[in-house]
Amino acid sequence: MGNSKLYKGSLNTIILKLLEKNDKMYGYEITQRVKELTKGELEITEGALYPALHKLESEGLLDVEVVKVDNRMRKYYKLTQKGTTETANRLAELEAFIRNMEHLVNPKWSID
Amino acid sequence: MKISSEQIQNLYKFTQKHYVEYFDLQTELVDHLANGIETQWQHNPHISFEDALEKEFKKFGVFGFMEVVEERQKALGKKYLGIIKKEFLSYFSWPEFIKFATLWSVLFAGLYWVGNKEMLVVSLLIIIFVVMLYMLFKLNHTIKQRRRNSNKKWMLEQHIFNLGGVVRGMFIPLELGAQLRLFELFSWSVLTITFVSLAITIYVFLLYIMIYKIPKKARVYLTETYPEYNYS
Numbered sequence: 001m002g003n004s005k006l007y008k009g010s011l012n013t014i015i016l017k018l019l020e021k022n023d024k025m026y027g028y029e030i031t032q033r034v035k036e037l038t039k040g041e042l043e044i045t046e047g048a049l050y051p052a053l054h055k056l057e058s059e060g061l062l063d064v065e066v067v068k069v070d071n072r073m074r075k076y077y078k079l080t081q082k083g084t085t086e087t088a089n090r091l092a093e094l095e096a097f098i099r100n101m102e103h104l105v106n107p108k109w110s111i112d
Numbered sequence: 113m114k115i116s117s118e119q120i121q122n123l124y125k126f127t128q129k130h131y132v133e134y135f136d137l138q139t140e141l142v143d144h145l146a147n148g149i150e151t152q153w154q155h156n157p158h159i160s161f162e163d164a165l166e167k168e169f170k171k172f173g174v175f176g177f178m179e180v181v182e183e184r185q186k187a188l189g190k191k192y193l194g195i196i197k198k199e200f201l202s203y204f205s206w207p208e209f210i211k212f213a214t215l216w217s218v219l220f221a222g223l224y225w226v227g228n229k230e231m232l233v234v235s236l237l238i239i240i241f242v243v244m245l246y247m248l249f250k251l252n253h254t255i256k257q258r259r260r261n262s263n264k265k266w267m268l269e270q271h272i273f274n275l276g277g278v279v280r281g282m283f284i285p286l287e288l289g290a291q292l293r294l295f296e297l298f299s300w301s302v303l304t305i306t307f308v309s310l311a312i313t314i315y316v317f318l319l320y321i322m323i324y325k326i327p328k329k330a331r332v333y334l335t336e337t338y339p340e341y342n343y344s
Contacts, residue, residue, distance in 0.1 A: 027140065028147035046144065047173040051183030058187035066139075066338070071117045075140045 011044065011052050013094050016061070016079070016087040024065065024078040027053060053077055061086050113153040115146045119161055126165065132177050135264040136338055137184055141177060145169070184267060192271040195333060199321045212313065219309035229300050236312060237289040240319070244282070247323045254327065268337050272330050275322050282322075285315050 018033060019025060025033070030053075031044045056062045061083035065076045079087065115123075123142040132138050148168035152159055159167075169176065203212040219236075226232045255273045275282070326333070 026143065026147075028144045032151075045173060046171050047175065047179050050140070050144075050180040054180075054184045054187040058190045069143075070114060072115075072120050072143050072146055073139050074143045 010094060011048060012056060013087075013090045014044075015049075015052060015056065016083065016090060019062070019077060019079050020084065020087050024076040026074050026076050056083070113150065113157055115150060115161075120146065122161075123165070126169075127177065130169075130176050132181055133265050134181075134184075134267040134270070136266055136268075137177075137181065141180070188267050188271055189276060191268065191337070192276050195272075195326060196276075196318070196321060199325060200317065203317060212317065215316065216309055216313040219312055220305060223300070223305045223309055224302075229305075233289055233308065233312075237286050240312075240316060241286050244319055244323065247319075248279075251323055251327055266334055266338065269330055269334055272326055272333065278322075282319065285311075 014034065015030060018030060022033075027046075027049055031046065031049060034042055034044050053062065057064060057077070060080060062077045063080045063083075065078065067074050067076060120142060123145050124138055126145070127138045127141050132141060145165060145168050148171070149161065149164040152164045152167065172180070202208055222232055223229050251273070258269075258273075271277075
């Protein structure tokens with residue numbers, strides 16, 4: 001159930017939020033971290049993650065660093081200045097969305 | 113258990129086989145697949161490299177790496193447009209603006225003083241066309257040389273060498289200019305002359321930037337985009 005359209009719309013925000021907390025991360029690490037945090041409930045598919053990362057990079061929200069690890073090269077992503085600001089905006093937007101959905105789905109009726 | 117260097121090379125070949133031509137993207141996917149395989153080995157050390165790879169690749173969905181490649185193309189296409197914009201706008205800062213203003217003024221003066229203005233415009237477009245063909249020919253030569261020296265392909269370099277896929281569009285102003293009847297539609301007022309001379313100036317500068325300046329600086333832009341790779 002964890003991979004519905006509801007999550008897809010929030011993929012970019014999830015990535016930005018993770019990078020805000022972790023300074024720099026690589027693609028595989030992001031998929032694993034999301035799985036870990038949501039206890040396997042949400043699995044980011046590889047086919048969606050990289051396009052999202054590349055899009056955020058082209059928008060100037062992410063910066064890239066390539067480091068040699070073991071016998072291969074690893075591409076790390078981190079937030080740019082612009083990315084940090086945008087993360088705050090998107091999180092606020094997401095919070096407002098969650099609040100509104102809560103009101104709609106689970107309205108608290110009162111008679112005063 | 114860790115992936116061996118030989119297996120890394122196999123992973124590069126695997127991405128190539130699945131239509132990822134570009135080294136920058138291959139590298140990212142190779143690391144991803146390698147991490148996935150190593151994780152599988154932690155849970156099940158007996159699974160073979162090939163089986164683990166197959167399992168990892170399936171996670172990319174039915175279209176494999178296609179979506180990843182397409183999105184990367186789009187992202188770098190955008191970057192290429194950004195480079196053109198930056199180069200073009202650099203002519204509007206001092207003292208570079210002198211170059212732009214000089215060409216514009218010369219064209220304006222020519223169109224203002226010459227009697228047969230249509231002939232002048234057509235002649236100019238023919239000259240531009242010939243020079244453009246020559247420059248495209250030279251660029252093609254550079255690309256071939258580059259391919260001989262290195263078998264690694266870089267997506268941004270491809271955009272630069274393909275001129276962002278707009279070669280066809282570059283000929284549109286020439287085709288328009290060849291329609292002499294078009295000139296009958298307007299009278300040659302000062303405003304028209306200003307506009308036509310400005311349009312030709314912008315056209316010439318864009319051609320120069322795309323066909324000559326950016327390809328010449330390709331190395332600089334590649335280093336900027338892939339600073340940590342040894343991309344030569």
